[in-house]
Amino acid sequence: MATELLWRVSRDRCLMVGLIGLMSVWFGGCASEPPKSSGATMTPEQVRSHADKGFDKLKQEEQHRTVSPAGAH
Numbered sequence: 001m002a003t004e005l006l007w008r009v010s011r012d013r014c015l016m017v018g019l020i021g022l023m024s025v026w027f028g029g030c031a032s033e034p035p036k037s038s039g040a041t042m043t044p045e046q047v048r049s050h051a052d053k054g055f056d057k058l059k060q061e062e063q064h065r066t067v068s069p070a071g072a073h
Contacts, residue, residue: 042050
């Protein structure tokens with residue numbers, strides 16, 4: 001009889017913990033903001049512009065390396 005009571009109490013406790021966990025996940029998921037679109041889709045013009053800026057920066061760095069003395073690095 002005592003073992004049956006202990007089994008029933010532990011079963012009820014497990015159910016309560018499971019329900020509380022499920023509810024907290026459910027409420028936490030509903031409370032968070034939906035992801036906003038970050039504008040990750042870029043137009044070909046934007047891609048070209050970013051690439052041009054990157055290449056210009058690389059060209060400037062190359063020019064600075066060739067102008068600076070070899071022993072400076």
